[in-house]
Amino acid sequence: MSNSTISEKPALRILDIHVSEVEKYPNTLKDIMFNRSFEGMIIRGVLSPETVEQVVSRLENGAMKSLYSTRPTQNVDRKYKPIEVYGQTLLGTSSSDMKKYFDCATAFRQESSILFQGHLGLEERIGAVLHGLSGLPVRVPNGSEEGQTYTPATIRVLFEGNEIPIHAGNQLIRVPQHEHLNTLIDTTDQFSYFIPITVPEVGGELIIYSLEWNPKEKSEEKAVDPMVEQKYESVAVAPGPGDMLVFDAGRYYHRVTRVSGSRPRRTIGGFMAFSKQHDTFYYWS
Ligand SMILES: O=C(O)CCC(=O)C(=O)O
Ligand SMILES: [Fe+2]
Numbered sequence: 001m002s003n004s005t006i007s008e009k010p011a012l013r014i015l016d017i018h019v020s021e022v023e024k025y026p027n028t029l030k031d032i033m034f035n036r037s038f039e040g041m042i043i044r045g046v047l048s049p050e051t052v053e054q055v056v057s058r059l060e061n062g063a064m065k066s067l068y069s070t071r072p073t074q075n076v077d078r079k080y081k082p083i084e085v086y087g088q089t090l091l092g093t094s095s096s097d098m099k100k101y102f103d104c105a106t107a108f109r110q111e112s113s114i115l116f117q118g119h120l121g122l123e124e125r126i127g128a129v130l131h132g133l134s135g136l137p138v139r140v141p142n143g144s145e146e147g148q149t150y151t152p153a154t155i156r157v158l159f160e161g162n163e164i165p166i167h168a169g170n171q172l173i174r175v176p177q178h179e180h181l182n183t184l185i186d187t188t189d190q191f192s193y194f195i196p197i198t199v200p201e202v203g204g205e206l207i208i209y210s211l212e213w214n215p216k217e218k219s220e221e222k223a224v225d226p227m228v229e230q231k232y233e234s235v236a237v238a239p240g241p242g243d244m245l246v247f248d249a250g251r252y253y254h255r256v257t258r259v260s261g262s263r264p265r266r267t268i269g270g271f272m273a274f275s276k277q278h279d280t281f282y283y284w285s
Contacts, residue, residue: 014040015038019129019244032246044239045242049241049242085157090284102150126138141185168253170250186278190249191271197268199241199263204265205236205257209233209253
């Protein structure tokens, strides 16, 4: 494999390719997850500039507004302001309210077809990229009841002053609302993905630390080293509008730096994992 990486730190390697090359990388998701060859990858140009421009202008003109709400960030901590989200995340759902999550997922899929009208659909686009990188059928998983599906993505909006505090995904999936999904996926590890559609003037970078979540820690402990900035190597990644970032956010602690300036940071994203048998690749939010 010919790799071009933007970062060659021993602990954190981010592969950087163009979307037209994905077929040349059919083992990459497995390589990252199980062989630990990289910590993540940027796929450039997943959404064209025209698609990005139209999606942003439709959102700004009120598309999807019925799905827009304020949600506390992960690791809820008063110090962090809630961020705004189109769609409902599984992590932001209480396990007693799964019906609302699945209703919202259906609405998100319908509204996103309006958002992307005239362009290749969001799921077609993400599905083609992930198929290229895994060689497997790619699916948004079905829920436990007839007709239910998970949501393929949510759209996260960080305004001036917003940030996402440090966390690791594999800690977050061990929660009751994940119970059904965890019967489908290999819970060894999950990735995060996101596609920025607007980037802020300053901040909003993703920082990935060479600090891994320790499965022996109970989720309530949230035992992140307070000296993390000083003690661990990190890489800052700032994909441009339309680029897709996929990274090992399950294992590696990461955060999004505080946004400043008048333009918000908007990302379309979620999570992904192999099925238990490694014969399907799933993504959701
Ligand atoms: O930037 C985003 O949309 C979320 C960042 C993050 O924490 C993740 O992708 O796991
Ligand atoms: Fe994350």
